Amino acid sequence: MDAPLLKERERATFNVTELIHLLNGSEEETKRRKELESWLYNNPVFRQDDRYQISREEVYERGLQKTRELVNLCRRKNIKFDSLDFARLNISTLEELPFFLHVIMFIPTIRGQGTEEQKRKWLPLAEDLKILGTYAQTELGHGTFLRGLETKATYDVSSREFIVNSPTITSMKWWPGGLGKTCNYAVIAAQLYTKGKCYGIHMFIVQLRSLEDHKPLPGVTIGDIGNKYGFHTVDNGFLRLDNVRIPYENMLMRYAKACDYIPPVNPKINYGTMTSIRVDLVKDASVILAAASTIAIRYSAVRHQTEIRPGEEPPVLDYITQQFKLFPQIATAIAFHFAGDYMHRIYDKVQSEIFDGHLSAITELHGISAGLKAFTTDTSIAGVEICRRACGGHGYSNASGFQRFYENWLGSATYEGENTVMYLQAARYLFKCYDNPKEAPETMSYLRYPQNKMEWNVKSADDVSNYATLITAFEQRALSKISSTAKKLKNLTHYGMNRNDAWNAASVDILHSIKAHCHYFIVKNYMQSLNHLKMSSPLRQVMTAVALLYANYGIDEHAGDFLESGFMNGKQINLVRAKILQLLKEIRVNAVAIVDSFDFDDRFLRSALGAYDGNVYNRLFKWAKLSPLNKTEVHSSYKYLRRILQSKL
Ligand SMILES: CCCCCCCC/C=C\CCCC(=O)SCCNC(=O)CCNC(=O)[C@H](O)C(C)(C)COP(=O)(O)OP(=O)(O)OC[C@H]1O[C@@H](n2cnc3c(N)ncnc32)[C@H](O)[C@@H]1OP(=O)(O)O
Numbered sequence: 001m002d003a004p005l006l007k008e009r010e011r012a013t014f015n016v017t018e019l020i021h022l023l024n025g026s027e028e029e030t031k032r033r034k035e036l037e038s039w040l041y042n043n044p045v046f047r048q049d050d051r052y053q054i055s056r057e058e059v060y061e062r063g064l065q066k067t068r069e070l071v072n073l074c075r076r077k078n079i080k081f082d083s084l085d086f087a088r089l090n091i092s093t094l095e096e097l098p099f100f101l102h103v104i105m106f107i108p109t110i111r112g113q114g115t116e117e118q119k120r121k122w123l124p125l126a127e128d129l130k131i132l133g134t135y136a137q138t139e140l141g142h143g144t145f146l147r148g149l150e151t152k153a154t155y156d157v158s159s160r161e162f163i164v165n166s167p168t169i170t171s172m173k174w175w176p177g178g179l180g181k182t183c184n185y186a187v188i189a190a191q192l193y194t195k196g197k198c199y200g201i202h203m204f205i206v207q208l209r210s211l212e213d214h215k216p217l218p219g220v221t222i223g224d225i226g227n228k229y230g231f232h233t234v235d236n237g238f239l240r241l242d243n244v245r246i247p248y249e250n251m252l253m254r255y256a257k258a259c260d261y262i263p264p265v266n267p268k269i270n271y272g273t274m275t276s277i278r279v280d281l282v283k284d285a286s287v288i289l290a291a292a293s294t295i296a297i298r299y300s301a302v303r304h305q306t307e308i309r310p311g312e313e314p315p316v317l318d319y320i321t322q323q324f325k326l327f328p329q330i331a332t333a334i335a336f337h338f339a340g341d342y343m344h345r346i347y348d349k350v351q352s353e354i355f356d357g358h359l360s361a362i363t364e365l366h367g368i369s370a371g372l373k374a375f376t377t378d379t380s381i382a383g384v385e386i387c388r389r390a391c392g393g394h395g396y397s398n399a400s401g402f403q404r405f406y407e408n409w410l411g412s413a414t415y416e417g418e419n420t421v422m423y424l425q426a427a428r429y430l431f432k433c434y435d436n437p438k439e440a441p442e443t444m445s446y447l448r449y450p451q452n453k454m455e456w457n458v459k460s461a462d463d464v465s466n467y468a469t470l471i472t473a474f475e476q477r478a479l480s481k482i483s484s485t486a487k488k489l490k491n492l493t494h495y496g497m498n499r500n501d502a503w504n505a506a507s508v509d510i511l512h513s514i515k516a517h518c519h520y521f522i523v524k525n526y527m528q529s530l531n532h533l534k535m536s537s538p539l540r541q542v543m544t545a546v547a548l549l550y551a552n553y554g555i556d557e558h559a560g561d562f563l564e565s566g567f568m569n570g571k572q573i574n575l576v577r578a579k580i581l582q583l584l585k586e587i588r589v590n591a592v593a594i595v596d597s598f599d600f601d602d603r604f605l606r607s608a609l610g611a612y613d614g615n616v617y618n619r620l621f622k623w624a625k626l627s628p629l630n631k632t633e634v635h636s637s638y639k640y641l642r643r644i645l646q647s648k649l
């Protein structure tokens, strides 16, 4: 163990194990998670970290090898795909496997939208991996605008079949994970046509490849869409269907019937699978940012550079600017951890209502999950990059471990709902509640009260250490944005603009409003979660400092909003900034211990900079020697170099 990290750990003022169990939910949860991880990481197939030295094809092949090992493990240990245990295993693999769409979207869509008969037929096949499916909704021409999707499923009454067709090049399915080479089935989103009338998007189970030799079936043109920023193990694919016939029973009909069409009670119930992933992405944002913070903090405690006082080369973690970069990332990761817990609670509650036939809450769930998905993924993507940059040159090396997180996580601003679109969807719900405050859910209860002007009763740095005053600050900032935007929308329509054009004209203000609302919700949920949790006083002192940092940092980051709302003045902003510096100093002694509490296995981080023992430089050198260029002392391309060296200019 590198001495600096040892010293850092000895200085901690709280019990790391207590925080590990708190973040995991309990000691039993911690034990179970570590047991699952050990099964995974003790398998050499999962220890391959030479992924940047092999080709895309080899990376894909490794992905299938890992899939095989994961599936065998699940079978040996009787771990079901819809279990919490599998979810833990999945995040430990960073869900990079070619078949993960099968688990996170194909099966859930059948489970959520199939009739009992359809579930009896398809779920055993899917859960036993007799078939491998993906979720094929996005097309070359449309990903966001689902009502604009062009794939057609036309009901042929005479044969009791659907004819599924890609009428144009833009109607080709494009992006679905595992579609290119892995999956032999898909749930296809298509416009349902019956008796000459279009009834909108419905989901259809379509076989794409032979179960005998995996060759594409007649009428199916299919393949990989090529290299991307990340998810190199995943064969995101394209699919063109040329009048492929499927049985009537292959349309998922829990909520709608095709023959003599019966519409779903709420047409958006077909969008339910996307909502479930958005809910997961909130917690994933916490995991990704916590992993990046772990790497950056441990490295910053080991990396000594330049001088504060002559003759002393301190760990870069002693620089206040380094603390100002990194400690808010730790705080954000914990804030999003609690937001993810909240999202899962709400999701489970609404899901049980839906299964009882009450669909009213799906709009609220959509409004909340769309906003938090956008807010937490945007923020965590930026946070990972802050962590990487804080590690200087070695942060730029693949040996740092950042690229694996960053390249996969970058996509979260786009997949499962492009973030701007998700913000605007959440805003649509927020402004509806603003106009009808009595219908506002608990997360928007502040809209119910008269918007009386308030001033922040803050006179000293101590006042910005009070959860209630901080929550009020974020509430007033959000209210100020929402009410001024609502006024703008009203004026636009008052002077003759129609509602849609007014919405578009005010959409930048609308974006600011929903982001302010999400920020308020995260702060409030974070602080209320800590208040409800039992913990020792040393740990509560640390967690309080981190939560206060999250809130005060948020005020400083958006000071203009808080001043514009008239709720705060310049003097109070300076009190906030003073508080931030005081909190950085307070957190410094525990920084390494806090990231130790995230409890990431080195084999998950795969980082020469963030390994638990802090043995950075030997790990960097060992990693560099793996470079394919170092297989020989003189590279075979020397022949070109020699000509360059011998050529005359
Ligand atoms: C690295 C570690 C972790 C990695 C983890 C990786 C996991 C995932 C990785 C990859 C998988 C990615 C899979 C995909 O990307 S699948 C495809 C995702 N696609 C989308 O999300 C499409 C986004 N577009 C839409 O959802 C819709 O087009 C829309 C933007 C919502 C608009 O829909 P529409 O035009 O029909 O609706 P309107 O705007 O006219 O009206 C909105 C009303 O509908 C209600 N609504 C909309 N969506 C929903 C929903 N999902 N649930 C419930 N209700 C919904 C909305 O509330 C409005 O209701 P109102 O009452 O106001 O009319």
Ligand SMILES: Cc1cc2nc3c(=O)[nH]c(=O)nc-3n(C[C@H](O)[C@H](O)[C@H](O)COP(=O)(O)OP(=O)(O)OC[C@H]3O[C@@H](n4cnc5c(N)ncnc54)[C@H](O)[C@@H]3O)c2cc1C
Binding pocket: 101, 134, 135, 136, 137, 138, 141, 142, 143, 144, 145, 174, 175, 176, 177, 231, 236, 411, 414, 415, 416, 417, 418, 419, 420, 421, 424
């Ligand atoms: C890694 C990855 C994996 C994926 N996996 C799958 C999968 O398994 N299955 C699947 O079906 N799809 C998948 N997708 C596709 C993904 O869901 C879509 O790319 C996503 O929904 C965005 O749609 P789009 O590409 O059409 O973007 P667009 O909507 O075309 O976005 C382009 C720009 O237009 C803006 N814009 C669009 N509409 C509006 C609006 N109404 N108001 C304001 N601005 C707007 C957006 O903000 C954005 O800036 C995946 C994508 C990625 C990157």
